[in-house]
Amino acid sequence: MKRPVVITLLIVALALVGAGILAVVFLGIRGGLPTSFQFEGPMAKATAEESKSLNVDGPFTLHVENDAGDVSVVGGNNDKVAVKIVRTSNASTQARADEDLKNIKYEIKQEGDVITLIYDMDEKNINNNTDTVDFIVTVPAEVTVDVEAGMGEVNVSGTEGEVTIVNSFGDIVLENLAGALSVETQSGRVDASSIIAGNADIILNSGFGTIYLIKATGANVKLESNSGTLDVENVRASKDMELSSDFGNVKFENGSAASLTISTNSGTVDLTSVNVSGALLVQDDFGDINLEKVKAKSYDTQTDSGSVTIDGAQAKVKAHTGFGNITIKNAESAILDLNTQSGAIDFEGSIGEGANSVHSDFGGITLSIPADSALNVDFGTDFGSIRSDIPITVILSGNVDQSHQNGSINGGGSDFKVSTKSGDITVKVLGQ
Numbered sequence: 435m436k437r438p439v440v441i442t443l444l445i446v447a448l449a450l451v452g453a454g455i456l457a458v459v460f461l462g463i464r465g466g467l468p469t470s471f472q473f474e475g476p477m478a479k480a481t482a483e484e485s486k487s488l489n490v491d492g493p494f495t496l497h498v499e500n501d502a503g504d505v506s507v508v509g510g511n512n513d514k515v516a517v518k519i520v521r522t523s524n525a526s527t528q529a530r531a532d533e534d535l536k537n538i539k540y541e542i543k544q545e546g547d548v549i550t551l552i553y554d555m556d557e558k559n560i561n562n563n564t565d566t567v568d569f570i571v572t573v574p575a576e577v578t579v580d581v582e583a584g585m586g587e588v589n590v591s592g593t594e595g596e597v598t599i600v601n602s603f604g605d606i607v608l609e610n611l612a613g614a615l616s617v618e619t620q621s622g623r624v625d626a627s628s629i630i631a632g633n634a635d636i637i638l639n640s641g642f643g644t645i646y647l648i649k650a651t652g653a654n655v656k657l658e659s660n661s662g663t664l665d666v667e668n669v670r671a672s673k674d675m676e677l678s679s680d681f682g683n684v685k686f687e688n689g690s691a692a693s694l695t696i697s698t699n700s701g702t703v704d705l706t707s708v709n710v711s712g713a714l715l716v717q718d719d720f721g722d723i724n725l726e727k728v729k730a731k732s733y734d735t736q737t738d739s740g741s742v743t744i745d746g747a748q749a750k751v752k753a754h755t756g757f758g759n760i761t762i763k764n765a766e767s768a769i770l771d772l773n774t775q776s777g778a779i780d781f782e783g784s785i786g787e788g789a790n791s792v793h794s795d796f797g798g799i800t801l802s803i804p805a806d807s808a809l810n811v812d813f814g815t816d817f818g819s820i821r822s823d824i825p826i827t828v829i830l831s832g833n834v835d836q837s838h839q840n841g842s843i844n845g846g847g848s849d850f851k852v853s854t855k856s857g858d859i860t861v862k863v864l865g866q
Contacts, residue, residue, distance in 0.1 A: 477563055480523045480531040486542055488515040493576040493595065494547040501555035501584040503566035504604075509575040509592035515549060517542065518570040524563035540567050555584070587622075596634070605643070615652075619643060623662075626650065633672075644682070655691070663701070683721070694730070702740075722758070741777070749786065759797070769848075778857070782864065785809060790850045798857035802864045808847030814838040815854045822861035 496515070498505050503522075523534035541552040553567035566586065575594045583601040590597055591609040599606055601619040608615065608626040614634030617624055620641040629636060631652030638645050644662040647655075647669055655671040657664050658678045666677065666686040675691035677684050683701040686694075686708055693712040696703055700720045707727045714730035716723050718737040725735070725744045732750040735742050741758040744751065744765075752771040753760045760772050765783025770790040772779055778797040784804055792799055798818070805824060813820050815837050828841040852859055 477524045477526065478528040478531040480525075480528070480535040482521045482535055484519045484521075486517040486519070488517070488542075488544055488549055489513075490515055490547070490549070490574065492547070493578070494549060494574075495578040495580065496571065496573060497548060497550045498569060498571075498579075498581045498583070499550070499552045499554070500567065500569060500582070500586065501553055502564045502586060503553060504568045504586040504588070505581055505583055506568075506570045506589040507577075507579055507581075507591070507593065508570075508572050508589075509577060509594065510572065512572055512574050515574070516572040517551065518568075520568040520570070521565070522568070523565045534565060538565050538567060636671075723753075747783070750788075784864075785848055785850060787848050790848060792850075792852045794854045794857060796856045797854060798860070799852055799854055800860045800862065801852070802862045805863045806844060808842075808844040809850040810842050810846045810848065812840050812849075812851045813853070813859050815857060815859055817856040818854060818858040820859045823863050823866070824861055826861075 496507065519540060521535060521538045523531045523538060525531035525534050543550040551569050555564065564585065573593070575592060577593050578595040579590055579593055579597045581588055581599045583604060585603045587605045587607065588599050588601050589607045590599070590611065594612040596614040597608070597611055599617045601622060603621045604619065605622040606617055606619050606624045608617070608629065610628045612630045614631055615626070615629055616637045618639040621643060622640060623643040624638050624640050624645045626638060626646065627648040629650035629652070633653050635654040636650055636652040637656045638647060640659045640662055642661045643659060644665065645657050645659050646665045647657060648667045650669045652671055654673045655669060655675045657666065659682055661681045662679060663682045664677050664679050664684045667688060669689040671691040674693045677686065677696045679698045679701060681700045682698060684696050684698055685704045687706045690709040694708070694710045695715045697717040698721060702721045703716050703718050703723045705725045705728045710730035713732045714728065714734065716735040718740060720739045721737060722740040723735050723737055723742045727746050729746070729748065733744065733747055734752045735744070736754045737758065738756045739758065740755060741760070742753040742755050743761045744753065746764045747762055747768050748766040749769065751762060751765065751768045753762065754773045755777060757776045758774060759777040760774050760779045762768065762772070763782040765781065767784055767786035769786040769788040770781065770792055772781070772792045774797060775795045776797060777794060779792055779794050779799045781792065782802040785807055807824070811826060818837065820837065820839050824843055826839055826841050826843055828839055
């Protein structure tokens with residue numbers, strides 16, 4: 435009885451030591467112990483608003499550096515740049531908040547065709563809330579936007595020019611933009627809609643957050659989230675599209691790309707009504723892959739654990755899964771490479787010219803093909819039976835084995851090898 439108690443005490447001691455180390459590191463980073471640390475009650479707030487107006491002549495660049503606070507940039511039919519500044523202080527008392535408000539400083543500079551807005555946050559004691567400065571900027575549409583934000587939401591809409599945003603902690607919202615787009619937030623959602631990048635690229639990145647991209651066109655389109663869902667709708671890339679999430683689902687509906695690469699370590703992949711003129715590659719470690727009305731020159735779908743469903747496949751179709759079923763339906767002249775370690779395989783459609791292979795370690799295989807399919811077949815099962823509604827002309831060699839049939843259908847044609855270690859192989863006539 436003493437041994438569990440000793441182990442428990444050791445664990446508690448280690449936890450306390452770890453907490454102490456973290457506290458020392460944290461306080462070291464923040465400049466040491468606060469001189470008057472206390473648990474504060476409800477915070478008081480003080481706010482002040484100001485406005486500035488700047489003249490511009492033609493296209494210009496707006497550069498914003500904001501450590502704490504929201505940034506909003508709105509483009510329109512303006513001939514001037516209007517800046518609204520909202521300063522906010524937070525403190526334990528109203529008197530202290532009013533006093534702190536006086537010390538919040540920001541900077542506005544104009545040099546040639548570059549306007550710069552800066553709020554450099556002063557270091558605060560850990561028992562004080564952060565003071566913020568919001569910049570609300572109305573600009574002519576032809577503007578290049580460059581924002582570096584620390585904490586706060588960033589909104590850009592109605593501009594015609596390159597937009598670059600780097601945000602540490604906060605959401606990013608983009609709407610009705612024309613031009614190249616590059617966005618990154620370490621922790622926050624990215625919501626982009628009605629983006630026309632033309633021959634330029636669209637790049638959206640979130641460390642921890644969902645990314646939405648709706649109604650967009652561009653050259654290369656790349657979306658990446660370390661931990662979050664990717665939701666794409668009505669997006670067209672004239673070149674390559676890459677969708678990647680370490681831990682999150684990927685959904686793409688209505689769109690096109692020259693090539694499409696999708697990867698997720700853990701999540702489902704759903705594609706609907708997507709046209710890919712080149713190769714489609716889907717890599718999923720743990721999750722289902724579902725493709726409906728997806729046209730591509732070639733399909734390469736792989737998941738370590740999950741099912742693969744492809745509705746409307748054509749040309750070269752590769753579907754591999756470690757643990758899960760494979761379902762291919764409404765296929766047209768498909769050249770098959772289907773493999774599952776544990777699961778059933780169901781194929782429905784026509785077989786293309788070439789070498790076809792269908793294999794399951796543990797699971798039955800059902801094939802629904804046209805009655806006039808011309809194939810050289812090699813069917814085999816270790817534990818199961820073979821049944822075909824379409825006559826197979828068997829090549830006799832030694833003993834006739836009902837679990838292994840080698841021959842031809844309708845005089846022979848494309849090579850078709852089907853095998854399972856444990857399960858039945860069934861051939862049906864398509865449409866019956």
